Amino acid sequence: MTDRGCSHLNSVESVKQPKVRECAECVKIGAQWLHLRTCQQCGVTLCCDSSPNQHASKHARVTKHPVIASAQPAERWLYCYPDDAFCEY
Numbered sequence: 001m002t003d004r005g006c007s008h009l010n011s012v013e014s015v016k017q018p019k020v021r022e023c024a025e026c027v028k029i030g031a032q033w034l035h036l037r038t039c040q041q042c043g044v045t046l047c048c049d050s051s052p053n054q055h056a057s058k059h060a061r062v063t064k065h066p067v068i069a070s071a072q073p074a075e076r077w078l079y080c081y082p083d084d085a086f087c088e089y
Ligand SMILES: [Zn+2]
Pocket: 006, 007, 008, 009, 066, 080, 081, 082, 083, 084, 085
């Protein structure tokens, strides 16, 4: 496998895809989101940093789950929070 920039990204073997196209936290509070990200540790799908509630970043901080994938249909990339590393797949 090619080097993706950090050990977390390198350890992703099959990218988890979103089970639902909605933010699991925004739907609970009736909030809006812009884009969606899927946690590669637990598979939850949450909203991006351009969304008002930034649930994906909050989830990463609280749980220490390092890697998200874009859940946008046209996008195929991974991002690692602790290393600020980005790669396409
Ligand atoms: Zn990393």
